Each structure stands twice: as C-alpha cells, then as structure tokens.
Amino acid sequence: MWEDFKKFALKGNVLDLAIAVVIGTAFGKIVTSLVEDIIMPAVGILLGGFSVADWTYTFNGADLRYGAFAQSIIDFLIIAFSIFLVIRLFTKFKRKDDVPAEAEPEVLDKKEELLTEIRDLLSKEKL
Template sequence: MLKEFKEFAMRGNVVDLAIGVVLGGAFGAIITGLVEGIINPIIGALTAGITIDELSANIAGVDMKYGMVLSAILKFIIIAFVIFLVVKAINKAKKPEAEPDPTTKVCPFCKTDIPIEATRCPNCTSELKA
C-alpha cells in the first residue's frame, strides 16, 4: 500500500497540482495584501474613512457585513483576471502544433474522400490526375 501511495504521489499531475495549490495560496495572500493595503485605503480616503470591509447594514438588530462579501468578490475578480492574462500569455507563447500530412483527398468529380495515393476514384471510377 505504501508503494502504491508513493507511485500516486510522484505521478506528474499530482505534483503539478500540489505546486499549483501552493502557488495559488501565495498568490491569494498577495492579492489580499493588495486589496487590504492599497485598494481599501484609497476607497477609505475617497469615502471619508469607510473601507469596503466596514460596509454593513443593520437589519432587525443584526449587522449584515456585506462589505466583506464585496471585498471577497473584488479579490476574486483580480485573481481571475490575472490568471486569464497568464493563461493567455502561455497560449500565445506555445508553438502551434503542426498539421499532420493529409491521408485523403477529395475526388473532383464525385466529391468523396479517397486515399491520397489513389489514381482512380473507387466510387465513381474517374481517373485522377497525379
């Protein structure tokens, strides 16, 4: 059982996932610092000292802190946008895969697919030029 677990843990996609989780957590901490350290104070300066996290509504004697939800949504949007930019850059950097050589061609007479080496169409028996 220990051997099976070692094989599972050392599989490439599991290691990649673990690295992604660790980097995602670190990136989340950076975004939290950005929102709480820079964006919230800017909003506080523009709104007489009220930051996003402090927004709340008192309903039937209970404080509904909707500002915390707004802050979480802002963090999510920033993270999603950065991930979008990273994936877009990676896709752009990838070399396009070469198209495989065709194995069939279209008969100019009956418009059916035939082997590329064919000199006569097996469907309409037309003679094909090389």
Template sequence: MKEFLKGFKDFALRGNVIDLAVGVVIGAAFGKIVASLVSDIIMPPIGMVLGGIDFSDFFISLNGEHANSLAEAKAAGIPVIAYGNFLNSLIQFLIVAFAIYLVIKQVNRLFPKKEEPVEDPRKCPFCKQEVADDATRCPHCTSVIEPESKTA
C-alpha cells in the same frame, strides 16, 4: 499493508499530483498577495475618493442595534451582514480571474493548438447533399448509393 503504502507512494509521486500540489501552494501565496493588493493598495484610494470610507467596515446590523464599526459590532455580539468584506472579496476575485485570463492567453499564444485535419463529408453523387458514411440510400433524394463510394 506494504501494497497499500506502495500504491500510495506511486500515486503521490506521479507528476500530475506534484504539479497540482505546487499549483495549490503558489495559488495560495498569490491569493495572499492579491488580498493585500486589494485591501492595502486599491481600496484605500477608492475609499478616499468616496469620502474617506473603509469598505471593509460596511455592515448591516440584523437585530437593529447600532454600532460605529464592524469590530465594535462583533465585540458586542451583534449579528451582522459584513457586505464590505464581500465587496473586497469580489474585487480580489476579479483581479485573480483577470490575472489567470492573462496567463492563459499568453500560454495559448506560446503553444497554439494543432488543428486536426478535417475529412470532407461524404456527399450523395446525385443531389450533392451530405450523407452518413455507411448510408446506402440518400436521405434527401432517396437515391441508392454505394456504401464504399466517397464522392466529393
């Protein structure tokens, strides 16, 4: 049992696990902020421009019964497809995706990737076509070539 607890402690206190946990907590908080941004700030003006409608109240009754609002339909037990909530969630996703794109773009700008030097490919000394490093015969002109010779 001691070995198990020690193994769990070593796993839980590794840097990657803690970084991941912090990322999940911050992501959850960011998700709540974005949800509020969409439902409280972005969608009301859009709804007003479109005639004072509330997107979160859009639904389709599956059994044909009529209800004036989504809350009324749910209270009456009417099965519904609440596509207005889906629209809000879709807009929230787009905002989160855009925010992540901006963050990644800035991180990539601050920490550019180091390009590894690319070795010139080995070429046949006769036809100048690329050949495998361990080839003894050129697949293009069929000339016999030395395996250790590297010509440019």
C-alpha cells in the same frame, strides 16, 4: 498499500497539482494584499474616505458585515482576472512554440500522381 500510495503520490500529475496549489495560494495572497492594501484604499480616497469593507447592517444587535463579503467578491474578481491574464499570456507563448515549421511539399511517385489525376477527372465528370 504503501507501494500503491507511493506510485500515486509520485506521479507527475499529482506533483504538478500540488505545486500549482502552492503557487496559486501564494498568488492569491499577493493579489489579496494588492486589493486590500493598494486598490481599495485608493478607491476610498477617490470616493472621499469611503471603505467597502466597513459596510455593516445592524439587525437585532447583530452586525451583518456585508461590506467584508463585497470585499471578498472584489478580491475574487481581481484574482480571477489576473489568472486569466497570466494563462492568456502563457497560451500565446505556447502557440508560438507549437507553430510547425513550413511543411515540405509532398513528393508523389508516378502511381500516386496518376491516381490523383484520375480522381480529379472523375470528380469533374460528376459535376
């Protein structure tokens, strides 16, 4: 069982996934800080000292903090958009790397040349 676990845990895909989770968590914290500490205070200043996170509704003595929920949605949208931009940037770089060099013209031997001509003539006759 231990050997099977080592094979599973040390596969490239599992390690890549673990690294992606750690980087994603750190990236999420950075974007959350950006939203909470820079963007939302700036929005609050522009709207006259208003803060989404402070929105509450009191119902039977219980405070429903729907502003914190709205703040989480805003955080999610900004994080998702940021990840979209990063992935888009990586795919642009990857596409540039994946573009094949100009293909060399295919050299046909005599038999292939004759077969190509016959095929072309037969297709013309069908029309």
